[in-house]
Amino acid sequence: MTTMTVGAAINAGLRKAMEDDDKVLVMGEDVGVLGGVFRVTDGLQKDFAEGRVVDTPLAESGIVGTAIGLALRGYRPVCEIQFDGFVYPAFDQIVSQLAKMRARSGGRLALPVVIRIPVGGGIGAVEHHSESNEAYFAHTAGLRVVSCSNPDDAFHMIQQAINSDDPVIFYEPKRRYWEKGEVLTSPTRGLHDAAVLRSGTDCTLVAHGPTVKTALAAAAAAEEDGFSVGVVDLRSISPLDTETLRNEATSSGRVVIVHEASTFVSIGSEIAASISESCFYDLQAPVLRVGAYNMPYPPASVEDDFLPDVDRVLAAVDRSLSY
Amino acid sequence: MTAPTRLDAYVDGPRADSEGRPMFQLIAPDGTLTNAGEQLGVSVELAQELYSDMVLARRLDQEALSLQRQGELSLWLMSWGQEAAQVGSIRALRPSDMVFPSYREHAAALCRGISPADLMRQWKGSSHSGWDPKGPRFHIYSLVLGTQTLHATGYASGAVMERTDEVVATYFGDGAASQGDVNEAFNWAAAGSLPVLFFCQNNQWAISTPTTIQMRTPLHVRAAGFGLDAYHVDGNDVMAVHAVTTLATERIRDGGGPALIEAQTYRFGGHSSSDDPKRYRSDDEVAGWELRDPLRRMETFLRGANAGDEFFDALAQEADTFAATVREQCKGLAGADLGDLFDRVYVDAHPVLDEERLAHAHHLTTLGSEN
Numbered sequence: 001m002t003t004m005t006v007g008a009a010i011n012a013g014l015r016k017a018m019e020d021d022d023k024v025l026v027m028g029e030d031v032g033v034l035g036g037v038f039r040v041t042d043g044l045q046k047d048f049a050e051g052r053v054v055d056t057p058l059a060e061s062g063i064v065g066t067a068i069g070l071a072l073r074g075y076r077p078v079c080e081i082q083f084d085g086f087v088y089p090a091f092d093q094i095v096s097q098l099a100k101m102r103a104r105s106g107g108r109l110a111l112p113v114v115i116r117i118p119v120g121g122g123i124g125a126v127e128h129h130s131e132s133n134e135a136y137f138a139h140t141a142g143l144r145v146v147s148c149s150n151p152d153d154a155f156h157m158i159q160q161a162i163n164s165d166d167p168v169i170f171y172e173p174k175r176r177y178w179e180k181g182e183v184l185t186s187p188t189r190g191l192h193d194a195a196v197l198r199s200g201t202d203c204t205l206v207a208h209g210p211t212v213k214t215a216l217a218a219a220a221a222a223e224e225d226g227f228s229v230g231v232v233d234l235r236s237i238s239p240l241d242t243e244t245l246r247n248e249a250t251s252s253g254r255v256v257i258v259h260e261a262s263t264f265v266s267i268g269s270e271i272a273a274s275i276s277e278s279c280f281y282d283l284q285a286p287v288l289r290v291g292a293y294n295m296p297y298p299p300a301s302v303e304d305d306f307l308p309d310v311d312r313v314l315a316a317v318d319r320s321l322s323y
Numbered sequence: 324m325t326a327p328t329r330l331d332a333y334v335d336g337p338r339a340d341s342e343g344r345p346m347f348q349l350i351a352p353d354g355t356l357t358n359a360g361e362q363l364g365v366s367v368e369l370a371q372e373l374y375s376d377m378v379l380a381r382r383l384d385q386e387a388l389s390l391q392r393q394g395e396l397s398l399w400l401m402s403w404g405q406e407a408a409q410v411g412s413i414r415a416l417r418p419s420d421m422v423f424p425s426y427r428e429h430a431a432a433l434c435r436g437i438s439p440a441d442l443m444r445q446w447k448g449s450s451h452s453g454w455d456p457k458g459p460r461f462h463i464y465s466l467v468l469g470t471q472t473l474h475a476t477g478y479a480s481g482a483v484m485e486r487t488d489e490v491v492a493t494y495f496g497d498g499a500a501s502q503g504d505v506n507e508a509f510n511w512a513a514a515g516s517l518p519v520l521f522f523c524q525n526n527q528w529a530i531s532t533p534t535t536i537q538m539r540t541p542l543h544v545r546a547a548g549f550g551l552d553a554y555h556v557d558g559n560d561v562m563a564v565h566a567v568t569t570l571a572t573e574r575i576r577d578g579g580g581p582a583l584i585e586a587q588t589y590r591f592g593g594h595s596s597s598d599d600p601k602r603y604r605s606d607d608e609v610a611g612w613e614l615r616d617p618l619r620r621m622e623t624f625l626r627g628a629n630a631g632d633e634f635f636d637a638l639a640q641e642a643d644t645f646a647a648t649v650r651e652q653c654k655g656l657a658g659a660d661l662g663d664l665f666d667r668v669y670v671d672a673h674p675v676l677d678e679e680r681l682a683h684a685h686h687l688t689t690l691g692s693e694n
Binding site: 064 | 421423450451452455456462463465467470472473474475476477478479480481482483484503504507508510511514664666667668669670671673674675
């Protein structure tokens with residue numbers, strides 16, 4: 001067991017994956033000499049053979065498109081998209097090429113490509129650097145989409161994602177890169193299992209990535225007021241661990257979903273629909289969503305009001321309890 | 324001596340030539356050797372082989388188009404008119420060189436041993452692709468324009484890491500040359516000095532959009548600006564295409580970096596069996612290109628080179644047999660089974676699809692019990 005930050009844990013996970021399998025490559029903008037703008041790939045280029053950590057041209061479609069070509073000859077490329085809002089030039093290569101190629105080939109081809117994306121706001125960034133676009137990719141058949149929230153998951157999930165023979169979109173909670181936590185030597189759960197971080201009998205909060213910490217803080221505050229509020233860290237957005245969600249929804253009867261993305265047509269919408277379909281008679285209140293408003297990410301000076309915080313989560317818990 | 328005082332004397336930079344270079348030709352449209360052909364010589368044996376490939380490819384198009392008109396295929400995209408560009412280039416590659424085609428490369432695909440059935444099943448609505456790329460070293464078709472050029476580029480970067488001497492070839496058209504992916508691929512391959520052969524069949528038309536609307540600078544000039552070795556060839560002269568591709572691939576194999584070949588050719592049919600080219604191009608234009616038909620040119624050349632009736636008769640018979648095979652294979656193609664497709668989306672188990680597979684199967688059972 002070691003203590004490290006989320007960023008360092010991903011770095012260590014990448015290093016371990018590269019040591020375990022020489023077909024694992026790291027590629028992206030500024031990932032080599034610089035070590036990435038968030039230093040997540042720091043030192044990898046120096047420590048591994050030439051060609052395994054590649055500074056690419058500044059062309060996102062090219063990053064994903066060439067990664068597909070590499071995967072077709074047996075490599076396991078890990079692409080970094082520098083910021084969430086820069087992934088769209090690669091959208092076709094991700095959703096029409098990477099995601100569909102296995103199905104298009106009649107199941108003959110496998111595309112073990114990981115696309116790492118630092119996601120979300122809260123760091124005072126300029127526009128296009130704070131987005132939460134997981135719903136686009138979760139909506140695309142052929143992709144797997146995961147989101148880590150802490151160092152232990154960061155370390156193990158990046159390795160599990162690299163080991164996946166299917167393409168994985170790997171979201172990294174940008175504003176949590178510098179938070180420390182314990183990292184265990186072995187993974188405690190599979191890549192697509194949700195984690196029940198605390199059980200609650202009155203209400204269950206469901207979060208992923210950066211909002212897990214927010215949800216935990218809200219649950220702690222609710223406890224001080226005498227309410228038992230649980231927290232589920234989704235970890236996997238596609239596929240969803242519907243079994244864990246059903247179990248928690250059934251036991252507490254109330255669910256509030258918390259994410260940074262706009263709530264309109266969001267992962268929260270899918271979870272709300274799924275829980276309503278499967279747990280209708282066990283629910284004490286409609287499933288509620290707390291997320292961003294349906295507008296482009298605002299200027300940083302107002303992002304604290306835009307992002308779901310503890311107060312907005314608690315207000316939703318109050319609404320849920322009032323039914 | 325006084326310095327110039329006009330601003331443009333200081334700031335005028337280079338602009339790529341918009342005229343381009345002359346096309347390389349070995350055999351003129353009338354079947355006679357050009358000066359280059361006289362000087363370099365042309366192998367009659369190779370000419371016979373390439374001509375045979377072209378005849379069979381054209382026969383596939385004719386049969387497949389008829390099958391589409393009869394309702395056996397839902398769509399067909401002809402390579403009719405582009406046989407020389409495809410056959411001349413693919414035959415100059417080694418069989419071990421990986422190819423990333425667009426969606427009209429039937430003539431090239433046949434040369435790699437892909438069966439008519441495998442070429443047609445995609446257009447019958449039986450599947451989204453027809454073959455396992457590993458055997459023929461020929462990737463499945465890409466329908467989103469130009470995307471395959473990046474796949475080829477990435478594949479080639481693997482070849483560099485493994486220090487092989489392979490060439491990775493990718494086919495695309497003049498329309499696709501306007502796509503960002505193609506230009507990213509040019510730049511990426513050039514920056515990394517990767518062993519990619521970009522082969523553009525400039526067939527003059529992107530559905531109804533002529534090349535004059537697509538670009539100001541000829542593609543081979545543009546490619547040179549990216550740092551590619553660029554060649555301009557008569558794409559309806561199969562011997563010239565073969566010779567240029569041989570030269571380009573030798574240089575690539577020697578570590579010379581990527582190259583582009585722009586082959587001037589013509590799409591005799593519509594964009595697809597659904598297209599009506601009479602709406603956007605003149606009969607005169609088509610008639611002009613018919614004089615440059617790649618097959619007629621080679622037949623004239625071969626007859627002049629004393630390839631006898633025996634050769635042509637045997638080939639005609641082979642083409643008839645092949646045509647019968649095409650019809651038979653098309654009619655033997657089965658449709659897809661939706662139930663099978665659930666297993667082909669992901670490698671590893673996926674709970675959402677597992678649930679939906681069961682729901683679909685259950686739905687079918689319910690329908691059965693109601694009947």
